[in-house]
Amino acid sequence: MNPPPLPPRLPKEAGLFLRVARLCGLGLVSSLAGSAVHEADVCIYGGTSAGVVAAVQTVRMGRSVILLEPGQHFGGMSIEGLGGTDIDNHRNFQNSPAVGGLALEFYRRVSARYGRTDEFEEMLRHRRKQRDLWRFEPHVAEAVFAEWIKESGIKALPTRRLAEKNNILKEGTRIVALRCDNGDEFRAAVFIDATYEGDLLAAAGVSTVLGREGNARHGETQNGIQTTSPRSHLDCAIDPYREPGRPSSGLIHGVQDQPIGREGDPDDSTQAFCFRLCLTKDPDNRLPIPKPSGYDPARYELQRRYLAAGGKITPPFAGLPNGKTDPGSWHRLAGNMPGFNDGYATASHAERTRMLRESREYIQGLYWFLANDPSAPQETRAAWSPWGLCKDEFTDNDGWPRAFYVRNGRRMVSDFVLTQNHGRKLDPLPVEDPVGLVWWPHDLHEARRLVRDGKVWLEGIVFDSSTDCDWTPFGIPYRSLVPRRTECVNLLTPTCPSATYVAYGAYRIEYQFMNAAQAVATAATLAIENQIAVQNVDYHRLRKRLLKDGQILAPPSP
Structure with missing residues (x-):
């Protein structure tokens, strides 16, 4: 009826x-x-x-x-x-x-x-x-x-x-x-x-x-836990423990104490959020990023170890008009906050406000660390220190964005479910009622930052823009x-x-x-x-x- x-x-x-x-x-x-x-x-x-x-x-x-x-x-x-x-x-x-x-x-x-x-x-x-x-x-x-x-x-x-x-x-x-x-x-x-x-x-x-649904749910290959992604490894091996080599000492900030799980299994995590800052080098429009009042260098131990191991956290580049930039996650250790945002979509108004405030404090401290902390290499500080917030952006919030880049919120569950197989390159499932066009790869940032084989390891990354990739509009x-x-x-x-x-x-x-x-x-x-x-x-x-x-x-x- x-x-x-x-x-x-x-x-x-x-x-x-x-x-x-x-x-x-x-x-x-x-x-x-x-x-x-x-x-x-x-x-x-x-x-x-x-x-x-x-x-x-x-x-x-x-x-x-x-x-x-x-x-x-x-x-x-x-x-x-x-x-x-x-x-x-x-x-x-x-x-x-x-x-x-x-x-x-x-x-x-x-x-x-x-x-x-x-x-x-x-x-x-x-x-x-x-x-x-x-x-x-x-x-x-x-x-x-x-x-x-x-x-x-x-x-x-x-x-x-x-x-x-x-x-x-x-x-x-x-x-x-x-x-x-x-x-x-x-x-x-x-x-x-x-x-x-x-x-x-x-x-x-x-x-x-x-x-994340498991791969078996809809016959997919890139859903659920990702244990074989070639993008999961940092280019430097980083010890995840507070006291290097001692698991009993606990994990450094930003590394999650969770089992990895099995390839393709379902998982409650979602890809990491970030802020999309707007930065400039223009001295006439630049707001320096100040050291947070509660700055704790221990929160950036992961970045410190990575840089000490020879890793490079590359600075932004001017990709927007008038010499501005919008970094969010150009480097995996310079913006994304895996694990922290999993409950954001279902959180109360007060909890969302708290998460935004705490995240801003963390990112502000990270950018200050990269530009100023003596434990960061001089080369890194010299590359990051010229950048600042913009006086003419987000003027009601001291130059900071007022919202997260919410990469995943709730998804509706209806009688029809769009799956990876509608966008696979070979024999895609037909879309019989198109009302617009998706023209982008299956693109997922890391969902978790874990320990694997005694090293920091990123889980959940999916992206392929190559000419032989397995996707189509x-x-x-x-x-x-x-x-x-x-x-x-x-x-x-x-x-x-x-x-x-x-x-x-x-x-x-x-x-x-x-x-x-x-x-x-x-x-x-x-x-x-x-x-x-x-x-x-x-x-x-x-x-x-x-x-x-x-x-x-x-x-x-x-």
Whole structure:
């Protein structure tokens, strides 16, 4: 039996939520006394790049929208330091042909800000591979998103975080309203979770998963525990014990006391987070990175031993406009924090705040160590000391990003699961309902930093950009963006698809989030127009509209 239809769009004189309430037989008006009530056709939770794109598309299709952001800034990682966007930045493949629709409009708007429109369009016409034309500074991206929001007339509300209790009102399998921790209520016909963490999915009772499935679960080869990865070894052998050679003395900071496990087995760990700092050498724009008040050199013993063994922790390079850079994990000992972030996606608001604070203190101490600590080689200090934070970036947070680079949050579990096998090079599983294009390798950073054979060893790394690699571009299936109809019929997500851990490693790129966001917003408006569940949206109509709007659904001919 099909679920009851979604309510039609209401005339201006009628309140959408009141109509829904009457249809559902709910008495909600009195229960909401004293709170601010907001209504729209579509409510988007998460002001990431995907959230903004979904809002723009909703408005362009003639529907009202509310965009909610738990923090104070709109744009997600594109404004939190990830300016070295992963487009045309690898020697062995060119993925810019996958950027279409509103994602391409975003990059065009960025180019206009830099006065490089002609150069950008010439690159597109001739399919040239020019990495630097896709890159930007965080404050420029934020200005683009802000301008987009304003000219589109989007009701964008910052500091609207889901309440930790009693945050979702559902009638059967339909979300009727969500409540934020300031008491505001938001009512809509369709909701979109555009967070990296999957917070709205979880609150709405949609099945999600964290961590790594085993290879056997979906017939994959790169999921679960990775014991044979050629990238797992540091280039110097490092003793992991506080007293070298004595396991009983305990482990140095950053090395985890866990068994390795067996190849391909499931594991609760996820790839490491980091901060994507924005740094400069320009003395007129440089903020020195100060020594933290609680600086403890023992926290950087791993780096000290590595450098003493002849290892090189290479400094950043100016890969962004105006001589800036966005280091996150260019070296495995200079940014990633494996093990620390495993519980972030499911943590409380207070716990997330604590994790961010403690992580910033650690990274600040690490960068100070590399530039100043006498135990670091002079060559290392000379290379790192010219770099500092930027005065014109993250100006409300002393030059520091305000968010983690969340490489893995919750992933939805739906009737369809995107797997590594949809993107394998030989005989890939077909994607019959593509709404965007993934053009990136299965890319996973280390999940754990362990002891193997008495040495520090990195576990969980997957990446291959070589010409003979075992991956190929593949479509974003619409079925991976909608929940099971038995769980929710008016919720979609562009950022937390139904995908395995390794498949998500290829999916998790900002422009691909934007691609999926345009698709789910289009589907949401079609669901409203036809008064149907999001699972019942006609794919052929959806495809036709996406192509009309410039979305890329398949690789172009050579």
